[in-house]
Amino acid sequence: MLGSVPRLNPAVRWNELDSGQTLVVYEKGPFGPVKWLRKLFAAPEVTELLLDELGAKVVGQIDGRRTVGDLIAYVAKEFRLSRRESEVALLKYMDMLGRRNLVGFEVRGTGEAR
Amino acid sequence: MTRSKASTTFTPFGWHGLECEVPEAWELACYDGAYDAGYASLDDGVDMRLQVRWNRVRNRPKLLEGALKRYERSLKKAAKGTLRFEAGDPGFVPKRHREGRDLAAFRWEGDTAAEGLAWYSHATGRLVMVEVLFRGRGVDKALARRVLGSARDHRDDGRRLWAVYGFAFLAPDHYNLERPELAPGRLRFELRAGSHAWLRVERWAMASQWLDKASIEEWPRELVKLLGLAPRGALEQEEARVGKHRACRFTQAVGRGRLGRRQRVTGLVWTCPEDDKVFVVMAGGGAEDLAEEVAATIVCA
Numbered sequence: 001m002l003g004s005v006p007r008l009n010p011a012v013r014w015n016e017l018d019s020g021q022t023l024v025v026y027e028k029g030p031f032g033p034v035k036w037l038r039k040l041f042a043a044p045e046v047t048e049l050l051l052d053e054l055g056a057k058v059v060g061q062i063d064g065r066r067t068v069g070d071l072i073a074y075v076a077k078e079f080r081l082s083r084r085e086s087e088v089a090l091l092k093y094m095d096m097l098g099r100r101n102l103v104g105f106e107v108r109g110t111g112e113a114r
Numbered sequence: 115m116t117r118s119k120a121s122t123t124f125t126p127f128g129w130h131g132l133e134c135e136v137p138e139a140w141e142l143a144c145y146d147g148a149y150d151a152g153y154a155s156l157d158d159g160v161d162m163r164l165q166v167r168w169n170r171v172r173n174r175p176k177l178l179e180g181a182l183k184r185y186e187r188s189l190k191k192a193a194k195g196t197l198r199f200e201a202g203d204p205g206f207v208p209k210r211h212r213e214g215r216d217l218a219a220f221r222w223e224g225d226t227a228a229e230g231l232a233w234y235s236h237a238t239g240r241l242v243m244v245e246v247l248f249r250g251r252g253v254d255k256a257l258a259r260r261v262l263g264s265a266r267d268h269r270d271d272g273r274r275l276w277a278v279y280g281f282a283f284l285a286p287d288h289y290n291l292e293r294p295e296l297a298p299g300r301l302r303f304e305l306r307a308g309s310h311a312w313l314r315v316e317r318w319a320m321a322s323q324w325l326d327k328a329s330i331e332e333w334p335r336e337l338v339k340l341l342g343l344a345p346r347g348a349l350e351q352e353e354a355r356v357g358k359h360r361a362c363r364f365t366q367a368v369g370r371g372r373l374g375r376r377q378r379v380t381g382l383v384w385t386c387p388e389d390d391k392v393f394v395v396m397a398g399g400g401a402e403d404l405a406e407e408v409a410a411t412i413v414c415a
Binding site: 053054079080081082083084085086087088089092 | 139141142143159279280297298299319320323389390391
């Protein structure tokens with residue numbers, strides 16, 4: 001995991017706001033009965049997520065080259081956290097972004113994206 | 115923090131009275147138990163590097179020998195017999211750390227190798243086992259001896275060192291850790307002595323973010339609220355100093371329910387801009403100046 005490279009989903013709109021926050025606009029998962037229910041009740045297909053300044057800073061570091069390990073080191077340095085604290089915080093954050101399909105992870109060496 | 119010949123920076127690790135100096139990159143990864151019995155391990159981000167186990171036992175003949183034999187058996191069973199275990203010489207332990215302890219050194223080698231030190235402390239009645247682990251790399255005896263030689267399970271000044279993730283403080287040794295909350299960005303130690311006296315020590319990272327929302331003078335009110343105890347009377351606040359930093363000292367009478375026991379909560383909150391941290395020490399039901407005493411032991415940038 002630490003050696004994998006996070007990549008931003010190109011289908012997602014990442015709008016940087018003047019406040020330092022980032023507004024993420026993305027389509028909801030297009031599968032299964034949930035989509036059918038959404039259509040039935042005319043629920044919006046698109047959803048928004050507001051990343052705070054700290055979250056936006058971390059996303060700003062995702063450039064398709066930096067590994068998760070590099071991002072942990074960045075968080076530790078930028079926010080003056082211990083290695084373990086930044087590791088726990090960043091992995092949780094990456095998990096949240098990954099679950100929403102906002103970020104994918106390329107496993108180095110295989111070129112395989114997950 | 116000290117520096118070794120090979121320019122490794124060492125930092126203190128302190129947990130339930132056990133303390134030693136470890137390379138700065140080694141951080142607490144896992145913990146369990148309390149003062150009487152428990153376990154802690156530290157890793158370097160990749161591999162486990164230090165394991166500590168302790169157990170309060172009644173001293174009896176050949177206690178240490180028996181404990182090491184049992185440990186050897188369990189290691190060999192797990193490794194299916196492919197492990198070499200041998201006794202070592204604890205002569206590397208400084209004389210000042212040998213007094214009051216029955217010591218035994220050991221080493222083992224399988225997929226992972228370890229240099230270890232076990233002792234029975236007559237002062238605390240605890241049997242302690244500390245191991246420095248080397249996985250997929252040669253055994254660095256000098257490093258192991260540096261770490262093991264600094265290990266002890268109590269201090270002589272009546273205090274206990276709590277030191278993890280670059281945060282360290284000393285608390286009276288009759289205060290036991292009741293609940294640690296080691297969340298990213300906020301470390302909180304809740305210690306208790308008996309049924310009434312308590313101590314809470316906290317370190318909040320990213321202070322500038324928090325202070326944008328509330329100034330340091332607004333913190334005491336919020337901190338008292340978070341205790342979940344009903345305030346009785348007004349919150350008293352005054353300016354103080356902790357080291358080179360301006361601090362806010364506060365006192366609040368609190369009680370639980372109408373007939374609940376009342377107590378005075380005293381506390382100090384201050385910020386270190388260089389470190390971008392907020393520190394909080396609060397105490398109740400014990401010595402009036404406990405918060406001040408503990409706060410004075412916290413070192414920041």
